[in-house]
Amino acid sequence: MHYLDLNIELTKEDIMLKEAAHEFARDVMRPVAQEMDRMTAAETVAPDSPFWEFKKKAYELDFHTILIPDSYGGMGLSPLQQALVAEELAWGSVGLLVDLAVAAFPAYLASLVPDEELIDEIIVPFCECRDGKIAGCWAITEPMHGSDTITPGYPSFHDPNIPSDCNIADDGDCYVVNGQKAAWVSGAPYATHAALFTRMDEGMGHAGSGIMIVPLDLPGVKRGAPLEKMGQRDDPQGELFFDNVRVPKKYLIVGPEAYEAMLDITLSMTTALMGMGAVGVARAAFEEALAYAKNRVQGGKALIEHQDVQKKLFNMFGKVELTRQMSRAAHVYNQNTSTPAEEYSVLCKVYGTQSAFEVTSEAIQIFGGNGVTREYIVEKLFRDARAMMIEDGANDILAIAAGHKLIGSYPRRD
Amino acid sequence: MTVFKDSEQMQAMLKDLWTHVIKETDVGPKLKEYDVNYKFVINEPNGFVYVDADQVLTGAEANREAVITMELSGDTVHQFWLKQLKLPVALATRKVKTKGPIPKVLKMLPYLKSVHDSYPVYCAKHGIHAN
Numbered sequence: 141m142h143y144l145d146l147n148i149e150l151t152k153e154d155i156m157l158k159e160a161a162h163e164f165a166r167d168v169m170r171p172v173a174q175e176m177d178r179m180t181a182a183e184t185v186a187p188d189s190p191f192w193e194f195k196k197k198a199y200e201l202d203f204h205t206i207l208i209p210d211s212y213g214g215m216g217l218s219p220l221q222q223a224l225v226a227e228e229l230a231w232g233s234v235g236l237l238v239d240l241a242v243a244a245f246p247a248y249l250a251s252l253v254p255d256e257e258l259i260d261e262i263i264v265p266f267c268e269c270r271d272g273k274i275a276g277c278w279a280i281t282e283p284m285h286g287s288d289t290i291t292p293g294y295p296s297f298h299d300p301n302i303p304s305d306c307n308i309a310d311d312g313d314c315y316v317v318n319g320q321k322a323a324w325v326s327g328a329p330y331a332t333h334a335a336l337f338t339r340m341d342e343g344m345g346h347a348g349s350g351i352m353i354v355p356l357d358l359p360g361v362k363r364g365a366p367l368e369k370m371g372q373r374d375d376p377q378g379e380l381f382f383d384n385v386r387v388p389k390k391y392l393i394v395g396p397e398a399y400e401a402m403l404d405i406t407l408s409m410t411t412a413l414m415g416m417g418a419v420g421v422a423r424a425a426f427e428e429a430l431a432y433a434k435n436r437v438q439g440g441k442a443l444i445e446h447q448d449v450q451k452k453l454f455n456m457f458g459k460v461e462l463t464r465q466m467s468r469a470a471h472v473y474n475q476n477t478s479t480p481a482e483e484y485s486v487l488c489k490v491y492g493t494q495s496a497f498e499v500t501s502e503a504i505q506i507f508g509g510n511g512v513t514r515e516y517i518v519e520k521l522f523r524d525a526r527a528m529m530i531e532d533g534a535n536d537i538l539a540i541a542a543g544h545k546l547i548g549s550y551p552r553r554d
Numbered sequence: 555m556t557v558f559k560d561s562e563q564m565q566a567m568l569k570d571l572w573t574h575v576i577k578e579t580d581v582g583p584k585l586k587e588y589d590v591n592y593k594f595v596i597n598e599p600n601g602f603v604y605v606d607a608d609q610v611l612t613g614a615e616a617n618r619e620a621v622i623t624m625e626l627s628g629d630t631v632h633q634f635w636l637k638q639l640k641l642p643v644a645l646a647t648r649k650v651k652t653k654g655p656i657p658k659v660l661k662m663l664p665y666l667k668s669v670h671d672s673y674p675v676y677c678a679k680h681g682i683h684a685n
């Protein structure tokens with residue numbers, strides 16, 4: 141279903157891009173996502189899974205490179221175009237959108253360092269890949285440290301007494317990685333590369349971490365079983381184990397000297413993207429509820445004719461629109477400065493995913509009993525939205541850390 | 555002690571370097587193709603350098619609107635072009651502050667290799683120690 145775009149400055153190219161993304165979301169992502177939702181986690185990554193067909197088609201259309209500059213063969217989208225595409229893809233499936241986004245993480249990080257070897261080994265092959273076989277993942281969460289790893293600027297982030305489950309040690313010509321990342325790493329069951337965010341300097345707490353690209357075919361890397369979970373079952377996840385994995389030094393993107401600020405920069409992008417994902421999920425639920433309310437008759441008239449349902453739908457519509465405006469504005473702003481105002485991105489994630497949760501829940505209410513059956517997509521959207529409130533940082537802790545930051549950063553000058 | 559003796563030396567050297575780069579390498583055509591121009595706002599010593607596909611300006615006339623503005627110190631200019639400072643580290647530690655679309659900043663990066671390559675040569679030409 142099309143929606144009125146309040147941005148009157150969209151170019152023809154923007155609109156074509158949005159429509160192409162929507163077609164792909166409708167014709168490829170939705171059906172594959174619904175199929176994967178009913179499979180076991182192991183089946184979703186088995187050779188005959190429809191997931192691989194999705195990956196192939198997404199890569200053929202370049203949707204894996206929405207974050208990568210065109211000078212490397214990526215799509216080279218403007219920040220606004222990234223927002224337009226992300227919303228449409230999330231409308232099709234937020235789990236599959238996350239898969240595509242994390243797939244690009246190593247290449248995106250490498251694009252910040254124009255090192256010829258990284259360009260040739262990481263970025264160009266990823267952009268040129270057409271069968272979906274080259275894919276990254278973002279490995280930050282640890283079994284014993286979830287929120288601990290995702291709160292730059294918060295006092296506990298610097299606490300040397302809070303240990304880490306995964307460490308990088310300097311060993312002359314190489315770095316050596318030992319430890320484990322949690323089963324939450326999206327894409328880990330099949331990724332070829334990890335963007336590893338992990339501890340390097342024990343004395344600095346989690347702030348003493350580094351960002352390193354790790355090819356996952358190196359000796360000593362093992363993967364856990366795909367994770368069974370409630371929502372986003374179409375985003376296969378699993379653990380990564382590192383046993384004396386020797387990684388050439390050229391793969392280090394930043395070390396402890398700049399890690400905390402780099403994590404801030406990363407989160408200001410990912411949390412705004414989560415806001416756009418939330419718009420897609422909420423819009424999908426709103427559209428389903430609106431269509432259903434027009435057809436279902438109770439009390440002698442269609443549900444839509446009952447005032448209470450009209451009000452519910454208006455509130456749902458409002459949450460979709462507000463999240464869209466907020467997320468686009470924050471993403472465009474933060475992608476136009478190297479000193480991002482990350483609290484605005486966090487607002488998109490926290491407000492947006494909470495709204496998506498409420499909208500999908502209201503959609504179920506409008507569907508009545510049908511809403512909790514597997515026959516209708518709203519129950520999947522509800523489960524997917526619920527997972528988003530924890531994904532990329534639990535909303536409560538993101539809000540605490542951003543609130544802490546506001547003490548010093550408000551009012552922002554740049 | 556800063557690397558550059560004064561603003562004049564720094565601006566003259568950067569003008570010379572960038573003029574070579576936009577005229578003799580693929581940087582000029584790429585700036586045109588991607589519709590990118592830069593303003594460097596430099597402190598210690600203070601100076602402005604403006605670069606587009608056709609010209610390099612310095613001093614007050616370089617202080618004009620640009621697609622990408624980069625604010626940094628003279629020593630950071632030096633470290634960055636000598637590859638002693640990686641961009642993500644420079645951005646994260648705020649040694650370099652950029653304004654303008656980050657995707658445009660990133661897409662020009664692979665073409666700036668010729669600036670890195672030529673930098674030591676122009677340092678030598680202008681009597682600046684390249685280390």
Ligand SMILES: Cc1cc2nc3c(=O)[nH]c(=O)nc-3n(C[C@H](O)[C@H](O)[C@H](O)COP(=O)(O)OP(=O)(O)OC[C@H]3O[C@@H](n4cnc5c(N)ncnc54)[C@H](O)[C@@H]3O)c2cc1C
Pocket residue numbers: 242278279280281282285286287288290324325326327371372527528530531532533534535536537540
């Ligand atoms: C669908 C999905 C996809 C994900 N994808 C990835 C991925 O690709 N890569 C990756 O590395 N990780 C991924 N994650 C992991 C995610 O980032 C973590 O789950 C998240 O950071 C929370 O960590 P945790 O689960 O360990 O919860 P915990 O840190 O144990 O927190 C649980 C709760 O405790 C409370 N709490 C925690 N700390 C504090 C505090 N300091 N003060 C007050 N209250 C606190 C909060 O209420 C919080 O919700 C994903 C998660 C999900 C659900």
